[in-house]
Amino acid sequence: MRPAVVPGAEPGGGRDGGHAGFVRRLFAKQEGHWPTDPRALEELSRVRMGATAAAYVAGSAGAGATEAANRAALDRWRLVPRILTGSTVRSLAVDLLGTHMPAPVLAAPVGVQGIVHPDGERATARACAELGVPFVTSTMSSTPIEEVAAAGGDSPRWFQLYWPNSDEIARSFLARARATGHTVLVVTVDTMSLGWRPPILDQSFLPMLDGVGTAMFTSDPVFRARLTATPEDDPRQAVEMWDRELGTAGRTWDDLAVLRDWWSGPILLKGVLHPADARHAVDAGLDGIIVSNHGGRQVDGAVAALDALVPIAREIGDDVPVLFDSGIRNGADVIKALALGADAVLVGRPYVHGLGVGGAAGVRHVFEGLLADLDLTLGLLGLHDIRQVGPDLVVPAP
Ligand SMILES: Cc1cc2nc3c(=O)[nH]c(=O)nc-3n(C[C@H](O)[C@H](O)[C@H](O)COP(=O)(O)O)c2cc1C
Ligand SMILES: O=C(O)C(=O)c1ccccc1
Numbered sequence: 001m002r003p004a005v006v007p008g009a010e011p012g013g014g015r016d017g018g019h020a021g022f023v024r025r026l027f028a029k030q031e032g033h034w035p036t037d038p039r040a041l042e043e044l045s046r047v048r049m050g051a052t053a054a055a056y057v058a059g060s061a062g063a064g065a066t067e068a069a070n071r072a073a074l075d076r077w078r079l080v081p082r083i084l085t086g087s088t089v090r091s092l093a094v095d096l097l098g099t100h101m102p103a104p105v106l107a108a109p110v111g112v113q114g115i116v117h118p119d120g121e122r123a124t125a126r127a128c129a130e131l132g133v134p135f136v137t138s139t140m141s142s143t144p145i146e147e148v149a150a151a152g153g154d155s156p157r158w159f160q161l162y163w164p165n166s167d168e169i170a171r172s173f174l175a176r177a178r179a180t181g182h183t184v185l186v187v188t189v190d191t192m193s194l195g196w197r198p199p200i201l202d203q204s205f206l207p208m209l210d211g212v213g214t215a216m217f218t219s220d221p222v223f224r225a226r227l228t229a230t231p232e233d234d235p236r237q238a239v240e241m242w243d244r245e246l247g248t249a250g251r252t253w254d255d256l257a258v259l260r261d262w263w264s265g266p267i268l269l270k271g272v273l274h275p276a277d278a279r280h281a282v283d284a285g286l287d288g289i290i291v292s293n294h295g296g297r298q299v300d301g302a303v304a305a306l307d308a309l310v311p312i313a314r315e316i317g318d319d320v321p322v323l324f325d326s327g328i329r330n331g332a333d334v335i336k337a338l339a340l341g342a343d344a345v346l347v348g349r350p351y352v353h354g355l356g357v358g359g360a361a362g363v364r365h366v367f368e369g370l371l372a373d374l375d376l377t378l379g380l381l382g383l384h385d386i387r388q389v390g391p392d393l394v395v396p397a398p
Helices: 019-028 038-049 049-059 063-075 121-129 145-152 167-179 200-201 223-224 235-245 253-262 276-283 305-317 332-339 349-382
Strands: 076-078 094-096 099-101 105-108 133-137 159-161 182-188 267-272 288-291 321-322 344-347 394-396
Touching: 019 349, 038 049, 038 349, 038 394, 049 200, 049 349, 063 076, 063 305, 063 332, 076 332, 105 133, 121 133, 121 145, 121 167, 121 349, 133 145, 145 167, 159 167, 167 223, 167 253, 167 344, 182 253, 235 394, 267 276, 276 305, 288 305, 305 321, 305 332, 332 344, 332 349, 344 349
Parallel strands: 105 344, 133 159, 159 182, 182 267, 267 288, 288 321, 321 344
Antiparallel strands: 076 394, 094 099
Protein backbone atom coordinates (compact mmCIF):
# COMPACT_ATOMS: atom_id res chain seq x y z
CA MET A 1 0.00 0.00 0.00
CA ARG A 2 1.23 3.48 -0.81
CA PRO A 3 1.94 5.26 2.49
CA ALA A 4 -0.71 7.82 3.36
CA VAL A 5 0.49 11.41 3.28
CA VAL A 6 -1.10 12.94 6.33
CA PRO A 7 -0.72 16.72 6.57
CA GLY A 8 0.17 17.73 10.08
CA ALA A 9 1.45 14.29 11.02
CA GLU A 10 5.05 15.51 11.12
CA PRO A 11 6.78 16.06 14.44
CA GLY A 12 6.43 19.69 15.39
CA GLY A 13 3.73 20.06 12.74
CA GLY A 14 6.23 21.17 10.07
CA ARG A 15 5.26 19.99 6.62
CA ASP A 16 8.80 18.94 5.73
CA GLY A 17 9.63 16.86 8.78
CA GLY A 18 8.47 13.45 9.95
CA HIS A 19 7.23 10.45 8.05
CA ALA A 20 4.94 12.16 5.56
CA GLY A 21 7.52 14.71 4.39
CA PHE A 22 10.24 12.08 4.03
CA VAL A 23 8.06 9.78 1.96
CA ARG A 24 6.86 12.68 -0.19
CA ARG A 25 10.45 13.65 -1.02
CA LEU A 26 11.51 10.06 -1.56
CA PHE A 27 8.68 9.47 -4.01
CA ALA A 28 9.57 12.72 -5.77
CA LYS A 29 13.08 11.21 -6.17
CA GLN A 30 14.66 14.31 -4.65
CA GLU A 31 16.71 12.03 -2.43
CA GLY A 32 18.38 10.21 -5.30
CA HIS A 33 18.03 6.47 -5.31
CA TRP A 34 19.64 5.60 -2.05
CA PRO A 35 18.11 2.64 -0.26
CA THR A 36 16.21 3.08 2.99
CA ASP A 37 17.12 -0.45 4.07
CA PRO A 38 20.28 -0.21 6.23
CA ARG A 39 21.81 -3.41 4.82
CA ALA A 40 21.30 -2.27 1.25
CA LEU A 41 22.84 1.10 2.09
CA GLU A 42 25.81 -0.66 3.69
CA GLU A 43 26.32 -2.69 0.52
CA LEU A 44 26.23 0.42 -1.63
CA SER A 45 28.62 2.25 0.69
CA ARG A 46 31.09 -0.63 0.48
CA VAL A 47 31.27 -0.08 -3.28
CA ARG A 48 31.65 3.70 -2.94
CA MET A 49 34.19 3.91 -0.10
CA GLY A 50 36.24 0.88 -1.06
CA ALA A 51 36.95 -2.40 0.65
CA THR A 52 39.65 -1.15 3.04
CA ALA A 53 37.62 1.66 4.57
CA ALA A 54 34.50 -0.51 4.59
CA ALA A 55 36.35 -3.20 6.53
CA TYR A 56 37.46 -0.62 9.10
CA VAL A 57 33.90 0.67 9.57
CA ALA A 58 32.43 -2.84 9.79
CA GLY A 59 35.36 -3.97 11.99
CA SER A 60 33.75 -6.01 14.76
CA ALA A 61 35.85 -7.78 17.33
CA GLY A 62 36.68 -11.45 16.92
CA ALA A 63 34.14 -13.58 15.10
CA GLY A 64 31.43 -10.92 15.39
CA ALA A 65 29.49 -12.76 18.10
CA THR A 66 28.69 -9.62 20.06
CA GLU A 67 27.72 -7.61 17.01
CA ALA A 68 25.30 -10.42 16.10
CA ALA A 69 24.09 -10.62 19.71
CA ASN A 70 23.24 -6.92 19.66
CA ARG A 71 20.82 -7.54 16.81
CA ALA A 72 19.49 -10.80 18.23
CA ALA A 73 18.70 -9.12 21.56
CA LEU A 74 16.70 -6.38 19.81
CA ASP A 75 14.87 -9.00 17.77
CA ARG A 76 13.93 -10.94 20.91
CA TRP A 77 11.52 -8.18 21.92
CA ARG A 78 8.24 -7.50 20.14
CA LEU A 79 6.09 -4.39 20.17
CA VAL A 80 2.39 -4.52 21.04
CA PRO A 81 0.45 -1.84 19.11
CA ARG A 82 -2.63 -0.12 20.52
CA ILE A 83 -5.46 0.83 18.19
CA LEU A 84 -8.00 3.58 17.55
CA THR A 85 -6.14 6.27 19.47
CA GLY A 86 -6.28 8.86 16.68
CA SER A 87 -2.50 9.19 16.73
CA THR A 88 -2.22 11.24 13.56
CA VAL A 89 -0.45 14.17 15.23
CA ARG A 90 2.71 13.16 17.03
CA SER A 91 5.64 14.62 18.92
CA LEU A 92 9.07 13.04 19.08
CA ALA A 93 10.99 15.91 20.67
CA VAL A 94 12.77 15.56 24.01
CA ASP A 95 15.09 17.59 26.22
CA LEU A 96 18.05 15.76 27.69
CA LEU A 97 20.92 17.15 29.76
CA GLY A 98 20.07 20.67 28.61
CA THR A 99 19.96 19.69 24.92
CA HIS A 100 16.77 19.96 22.89
CA MET A 101 16.50 17.25 20.23
CA PRO A 102 13.89 16.55 17.55
CA ALA A 103 13.85 12.90 18.71
CA PRO A 104 15.76 10.92 21.36
CA VAL A 105 18.38 10.04 18.75
CA LEU A 106 21.99 11.24 18.52
CA ALA A 107 24.82 10.68 16.05
CA ALA A 108 27.33 8.49 17.91
CA PRO A 109 30.97 9.55 18.13
CA VAL A 110 32.73 7.96 15.18
CA GLY A 111 36.37 8.73 14.50
CA VAL A 112 38.38 8.76 11.26
CA GLN A 113 35.40 9.65 9.03
CA GLY A 114 37.93 11.02 6.54
CA ILE A 115 38.53 7.48 5.28
CA VAL A 116 34.85 7.23 4.38
CA HIS A 117 34.37 10.55 2.56
CA PRO A 118 36.66 13.53 1.94
CA ASP A 119 34.28 15.82 3.88
CA GLY A 120 34.34 13.42 6.85
CA GLU A 121 33.00 14.76 10.14
CA ARG A 122 32.25 18.17 8.64
CA ALA A 123 29.64 16.56 6.40
CA THR A 124 28.14 14.68 9.34
CA ALA A 125 28.06 17.87 11.43
CA ARG A 126 26.33 19.76 8.62
CA ALA A 127 23.71 17.06 8.04
CA CYS A 128 22.99 16.74 11.76
CA ALA A 129 22.69 20.52 12.07
CA GLU A 130 20.14 20.64 9.25
CA LEU A 131 17.95 18.22 11.22
CA GLY A 132 18.80 19.40 14.75
CA VAL A 133 20.15 15.93 15.61
CA PRO A 134 22.96 16.33 18.17
CA PHE A 135 26.36 15.14 16.92
CA VAL A 136 28.85 13.71 19.40
CA THR A 137 32.22 14.85 18.04
CA SER A 138 34.96 12.24 18.50
CA THR A 139 38.46 12.88 19.83
CA MET A 140 39.57 10.89 16.78
CA SER A 141 37.98 13.22 14.21
CA SER A 142 39.86 13.55 10.95
CA THR A 143 39.64 17.34 10.99
CA PRO A 144 40.20 19.71 13.93
CA ILE A 145 37.23 20.15 16.24
CA GLU A 146 37.02 23.84 15.31
CA GLU A 147 36.33 22.95 11.67
CA VAL A 148 33.81 20.24 12.57
CA ALA A 149 31.95 22.64 14.86
CA ALA A 150 32.00 25.42 12.27
CA ALA A 151 30.30 23.07 9.78
CA GLY A 152 27.56 22.49 12.37
CA GLY A 153 26.80 26.19 12.90
CA ASP A 154 24.95 26.81 16.16
CA SER A 155 23.38 23.34 16.33
CA PRO A 156 23.60 21.17 19.48
CA ARG A 157 26.80 19.16 19.94
CA TRP A 158 28.50 17.02 22.57
CA PHE A 159 32.18 16.05 22.82
CA GLN A 160 33.53 12.50 23.21
CA LEU A 161 36.83 12.23 25.03
CA TYR A 162 39.47 9.58 24.56
CA TRP A 163 41.46 10.63 27.56
CA PRO A 164 45.09 11.49 26.74
CA ASN A 165 47.72 10.61 29.34
CA SER A 166 48.90 14.17 29.64
CA ASP A 167 46.70 16.38 31.82
CA GLU A 168 47.74 19.47 29.88
CA ILE A 169 46.66 17.97 26.57
CA ALA A 170 43.40 16.68 28.07
CA ARG A 171 42.63 20.13 29.48
CA SER A 172 43.43 21.74 26.17
CA PHE A 173 40.99 19.38 24.40
CA LEU A 174 38.26 20.19 26.89
CA ALA A 175 38.88 23.92 26.57
CA ARG A 176 38.64 23.65 22.79
CA ALA A 177 35.47 21.57 23.03
CA ARG A 178 33.92 24.12 25.35
CA ALA A 179 34.98 27.04 23.14
CA THR A 180 33.36 25.39 20.11
CA GLY A 181 29.96 24.98 21.77
CA HIS A 182 30.06 21.37 22.96
CA THR A 183 27.84 21.22 26.04
CA VAL A 184 28.06 17.62 27.28
CA LEU A 185 31.22 15.55 27.81
CA VAL A 186 31.09 11.86 26.90
CA VAL A 187 34.04 9.93 28.32
CA THR A 188 34.52 6.61 26.53
CA VAL A 189 35.79 4.00 28.96
CA ASP A 190 35.63 0.74 27.01
CA THR A 191 38.58 1.40 24.72
CA MET A 192 41.84 1.39 26.67
CA SER A 193 43.00 -0.28 23.46
CA LEU A 194 41.24 -1.17 20.23
CA GLY A 195 39.68 -4.62 20.41
CA TRP A 196 40.96 -7.69 18.53
CA ARG A 197 39.52 -6.95 15.09
CA PRO A 198 40.52 -9.46 12.43
CA PRO A 199 39.29 -7.32 9.48
CA ILE A 200 41.67 -4.56 10.56
CA LEU A 201 44.55 -6.83 11.55
CA ASP A 202 44.35 -8.80 8.34
CA GLN A 203 44.63 -5.81 6.06
CA SER A 204 47.22 -4.10 8.29
CA PHE A 205 45.28 -0.87 8.01
CA LEU A 206 45.01 1.56 10.89
CA PRO A 207 44.08 5.03 9.60
CA MET A 208 45.75 6.73 12.56
CA LEU A 209 49.15 5.42 11.47
CA ASP A 210 48.66 7.42 8.29
CA GLY A 211 47.71 10.49 10.29
CA VAL A 212 43.95 10.16 9.64
CA GLY A 213 42.01 10.66 12.86
CA THR A 214 44.76 12.40 14.79
CA ALA A 215 43.82 15.97 13.82
CA MET A 216 42.61 16.85 17.32
CA PHE A 217 46.16 16.13 18.46
CA THR A 218 48.17 17.56 15.59
CA SER A 219 46.16 20.80 15.69
CA ASP A 220 46.53 21.16 19.44
CA PRO A 221 48.92 23.88 20.64
CA VAL A 222 49.98 21.91 23.73
CA PHE A 223 50.59 18.73 21.73
CA ARG A 224 52.50 20.61 19.05
CA ALA A 225 54.69 22.37 21.59
CA ARG A 226 55.99 18.98 22.74
CA LEU A 227 57.18 17.93 19.30
CA THR A 228 60.66 18.78 18.05
CA ALA A 229 59.32 19.13 14.49
CA THR A 230 55.84 20.05 13.25
CA PRO A 231 53.49 17.18 12.32
CA GLU A 232 53.63 18.54 8.78
CA ASP A 233 57.43 18.15 8.66
CA ASP A 234 57.66 14.93 10.69
CA PRO A 235 54.37 13.02 10.66
CA ARG A 236 56.04 9.92 12.15
CA GLN A 237 56.96 11.70 15.37
CA ALA A 238 53.41 13.04 15.72
CA VAL A 239 51.91 9.57 15.27
CA GLU A 240 54.28 8.13 17.86
CA MET A 241 53.38 10.79 20.39
CA TRP A 242 49.68 10.30 19.65
CA ASP A 243 50.17 6.60 20.36
CA ARG A 244 51.86 7.33 23.70
CA GLU A 245 49.14 9.80 24.68
CA LEU A 246 46.25 7.42 24.10
CA GLY A 247 47.66 4.58 26.15
CA THR A 248 44.97 5.01 28.80
CA ALA A 249 45.43 1.60 30.36
CA GLY A 250 46.08 3.15 33.75
CA ARG A 251 42.82 5.06 34.12
CA THR A 252 40.73 4.22 37.19
CA TRP A 253 37.64 5.57 38.90
CA ASP A 254 39.87 7.85 40.98
CA ASP A 255 40.90 9.75 37.86
CA LEU A 256 37.36 10.85 37.09
CA ALA A 257 37.20 13.37 39.93
CA VAL A 258 39.47 15.83 38.09
CA LEU A 259 37.04 16.00 35.17
CA ARG A 260 34.62 17.81 37.43
CA ASP A 261 37.16 20.60 37.85
CA TRP A 262 37.98 20.67 34.16
CA TRP A 263 34.46 20.46 32.72
CA SER A 264 31.52 22.45 34.09
CA GLY A 265 28.74 20.74 32.09
CA PRO A 266 27.20 17.27 32.32
CA ILE A 267 29.55 14.26 32.05
CA LEU A 268 28.53 10.81 30.77
CA LEU A 269 30.48 7.55 30.80
CA LYS A 270 30.20 5.62 27.51
CA GLY A 271 30.72 1.89 27.45
CA VAL A 272 29.03 0.73 30.67
CA LEU A 273 27.72 -2.87 30.68
CA HIS A 274 27.67 -3.94 34.35
CA PRO A 275 24.99 -2.66 36.78
CA ALA A 276 27.60 -2.28 39.52
CA ASP A 277 29.65 0.01 37.28
CA ALA A 278 26.51 1.99 36.50
CA ARG A 279 25.89 2.40 40.23
CA HIS A 280 29.53 3.37 40.74
CA ALA A 281 29.15 6.06 38.06
CA VAL A 282 26.15 7.55 39.84
CA ASP A 283 27.89 7.41 43.21
CA ALA A 284 30.92 9.11 41.66
CA GLY A 285 28.67 12.03 40.71
CA LEU A 286 28.49 11.46 36.96
CA ASP A 287 25.45 12.82 35.17
CA GLY A 288 24.55 9.71 33.20
CA ILE A 289 25.86 6.74 31.28
CA ILE A 290 25.74 5.23 27.83
CA VAL A 291 25.10 1.50 27.83
CA SER A 292 27.20 0.33 24.89
CA ASN A 293 29.51 -2.44 23.76
CA HIS A 294 30.96 -0.15 21.10
CA GLY A 295 28.89 -1.85 18.41
CA GLY A 296 30.57 -5.18 19.17
CA ARG A 297 34.00 -3.76 18.28
CA GLN A 298 35.73 -4.34 21.61
CA VAL A 299 35.09 -7.59 23.50
CA ASP A 300 33.86 -10.38 21.27
CA GLY A 301 31.51 -12.45 23.39
CA ALA A 302 30.51 -9.43 25.49
CA VAL A 303 26.91 -9.23 26.61
CA ALA A 304 24.47 -7.81 24.05
CA ALA A 305 23.97 -4.13 24.78
CA LEU A 306 20.19 -4.49 25.13
CA ASP A 307 20.60 -7.36 27.60
CA ALA A 308 22.83 -5.07 29.66
CA LEU A 309 20.36 -2.17 29.44
CA VAL A 310 17.57 -3.91 31.34
CA PRO A 311 19.42 -4.54 34.65
CA ILE A 312 21.26 -1.20 34.40
CA ALA A 313 18.04 0.78 33.89
CA ARG A 314 16.60 -1.05 36.90
CA GLU A 315 19.67 -0.12 38.96
CA ILE A 316 20.07 3.59 38.11
CA GLY A 317 17.27 4.54 35.69
CA ASP A 318 15.49 6.65 38.29
CA ASP A 319 18.65 8.54 39.20
CA VAL A 320 20.31 9.70 35.98
CA PRO A 321 19.71 9.51 32.22
CA VAL A 322 20.63 6.17 30.66
CA LEU A 323 21.51 6.32 26.98
CA PHE A 324 21.98 3.32 24.71
CA ASP A 325 23.79 2.28 21.55
CA SER A 326 25.00 -0.78 19.61
CA GLY A 327 22.77 -2.25 16.94
CA ILE A 328 20.05 0.40 16.52
CA ARG A 329 18.93 0.27 12.89
CA ASN A 330 15.28 1.38 12.68
CA GLY A 331 12.39 3.10 14.43
CA ALA A 332 11.18 -0.05 16.17
CA ASP A 333 14.67 -0.57 17.64
CA VAL A 334 14.60 2.95 19.08
CA ILE A 335 11.20 2.33 20.68
CA LYS A 336 12.31 -1.02 22.13
CA ALA A 337 15.35 0.60 23.75
CA LEU A 338 13.21 3.39 25.19
CA ALA A 339 10.62 0.89 26.43
CA LEU A 340 13.37 -1.06 28.20
CA GLY A 341 14.68 1.98 30.03
CA ALA A 342 16.79 4.14 27.70
CA ASP A 343 16.25 7.91 27.63
CA ALA A 344 17.82 8.24 24.17
CA VAL A 345 19.84 6.21 21.69
CA LEU A 346 22.93 6.78 19.57
CA VAL A 347 23.39 5.47 16.07
CA GLY A 348 26.83 4.63 14.66
CA ARG A 349 27.47 2.64 11.49
CA PRO A 350 24.23 3.45 9.61
CA TYR A 351 25.06 7.13 9.22
CA VAL A 352 28.67 6.30 8.33
CA HIS A 353 27.26 4.24 5.45
CA GLY A 354 25.19 7.29 4.47
CA LEU A 355 28.34 9.40 4.56
CA GLY A 356 30.02 6.89 2.30
CA VAL A 357 27.33 6.95 -0.35
CA GLY A 358 26.64 10.67 -0.44
CA GLY A 359 28.55 12.85 2.04
CA ALA A 360 26.33 15.22 4.02
CA ALA A 361 23.28 14.41 1.88
CA GLY A 362 23.79 10.71 2.61
CA VAL A 363 24.01 11.27 6.36
CA ARG A 364 20.90 13.39 6.16
CA HIS A 365 19.13 10.66 4.21
CA VAL A 366 19.86 8.17 7.01
CA PHE A 367 18.73 10.34 9.90
CA GLU A 368 15.68 11.67 8.07
CA GLY A 369 14.69 8.11 7.25
CA LEU A 370 15.24 6.91 10.81
CA LEU A 371 13.23 9.78 12.28
CA ALA A 372 10.45 9.26 9.71
CA ASP A 373 10.34 5.55 10.52
CA LEU A 374 10.29 6.35 14.25
CA ASP A 375 7.49 8.87 13.76
CA LEU A 376 5.43 6.42 11.72
CA THR A 377 6.04 3.50 14.07
CA LEU A 378 5.05 5.61 17.08
CA GLY A 379 1.78 6.49 15.35
CA LEU A 380 1.10 2.90 14.30
CA LEU A 381 1.65 1.84 17.92
CA GLY A 382 -1.14 4.24 18.85
CA LEU A 383 0.99 6.82 20.67
CA HIS A 384 1.01 10.61 20.30
CA ASP A 385 4.20 11.42 22.12
CA ILE A 386 7.52 9.57 22.35
CA ARG A 387 7.51 10.28 26.08
CA GLN A 388 4.56 7.88 26.41
CA VAL A 389 6.77 4.90 25.50
CA GLY A 390 6.97 2.55 28.47
CA PRO A 391 7.54 -1.09 29.39
CA ASP A 392 3.94 -2.05 28.56
CA LEU A 393 4.76 -1.61 24.88
CA VAL A 394 7.12 -4.63 24.63
CA VAL A 395 6.86 -8.36 25.26
CA PRO A 396 9.59 -10.99 24.95
CA ALA A 397 9.27 -13.07 21.80
CA PRO A 398 8.14 -16.60 22.60
C1 LIG B 1 34.22 3.40 12.40
C2 LIG B 1 33.82 3.60 13.85
C3 LIG B 1 34.56 4.47 14.64
C4 LIG B 1 34.20 4.69 15.97
N1 LIG B 1 34.89 5.62 16.68
C5 LIG B 1 34.52 5.88 17.95
C6 LIG B 1 35.15 6.92 18.67
O1 LIG B 1 36.02 7.62 18.16
N2 LIG B 1 34.75 7.12 19.95
C7 LIG B 1 33.76 6.36 20.55
O2 LIG B 1 33.44 6.58 21.72
N3 LIG B 1 33.12 5.40 19.87
C8 LIG B 1 33.47 5.15 18.58
N4 LIG B 1 32.78 4.20 17.88
C9 LIG B 1 31.65 3.50 18.50
C10 LIG B 1 30.31 4.27 18.31
O3 LIG B 1 30.30 5.46 19.04
C11 LIG B 1 29.11 3.44 18.78
O4 LIG B 1 29.30 3.00 20.11
C12 LIG B 1 28.80 2.22 17.91
O5 LIG B 1 29.09 2.46 16.54
C13 LIG B 1 27.33 1.87 18.06
O6 LIG B 1 27.00 0.72 17.39
P1 LIG B 1 26.33 0.69 15.92
O7 LIG B 1 27.44 0.98 14.97
O8 LIG B 1 25.85 -0.71 15.85
O9 LIG B 1 25.22 1.71 15.89
C14 LIG B 1 33.12 3.98 16.53
C15 LIG B 1 32.37 3.10 15.73
C16 LIG B 1 32.69 2.92 14.41
C17 LIG B 1 31.83 2.01 13.57
O1 LIG C 1 37.22 2.16 15.78
C1 LIG C 1 36.66 2.41 16.84
O2 LIG C 1 35.71 1.74 17.28
C2 LIG C 1 37.13 3.51 17.67
O3 LIG C 1 36.55 3.74 18.69
C3 LIG C 1 38.30 4.30 17.30
C4 LIG C 1 39.31 4.45 18.22
C5 LIG C 1 40.44 5.17 17.89
C6 LIG C 1 40.52 5.75 16.64
C7 LIG C 1 39.49 5.62 15.74
C8 LIG C 1 38.37 4.90 16.05
